[in-house]
Structures are given as structure tokens and as C-alpha cells.
Amino acid sequence: MIAIISAKTTLAERVMQTISWNNYLQTLPKDIQKIKLFLVTAWETFEKDSANRERVQQLDGVYVCNSDVKEYGNIKKFSKIIADLKNLL
Secondary structure, three states: OOEEEEEEOOOOOHHHHHHHHHHHHOOOOHHHHOOEEEEEEOOOOOOOOOHHHHHHHHOOEEEEOOOOOOOEOOEEEHHHHHHHHHHHO
16 A cells, blocks of 8 residues: 655645645556545645635545644544554554
């Protein structure tokens, strides 16, 4: 299993950039589509009324270093990334 981790300090346009890569992966042969795509960000909290909160749900995982993040769907605290990656093995 291969995972791509897109690490961003600020999100600005980068959420859509990462989602675009995810959409591109879906157009490739089935064996390549098995690649997992994760987003890691430093400061975002993905507040309830944030459009990005719903957009990133199509990624395989989103990990946030900001301790104020409220986990939702595949948005998790960064401390959970190791366990999730181990589960891929």
C-alpha cells in the first residue's frame, strides 16, 4: 500500500489542490487508485460552517496539528496519523 501525504502549513487554495490530485488518481488504472491520499495541516480547525470541512471528506484522511480541531468524519488530530498508517499495512 502506498500513501501520499500532502503537508500544508496554510490551506488557502491547497485544499482544492489536494482534492484535484485525489480526483486525478481516480481516473488512473484500478491498481493505482488504491493509493491513499492524506492531507496534513498545521493551523486549520475546520469549523462547522467551513466549506473545507465537507470538501475534505472525499480524501482518505485529514490530520490537523492544531489542538483546537474538533474531529469530524475523516478530520482527526495529527497524533492519530501513525495508528491510521499502520492500519494500511
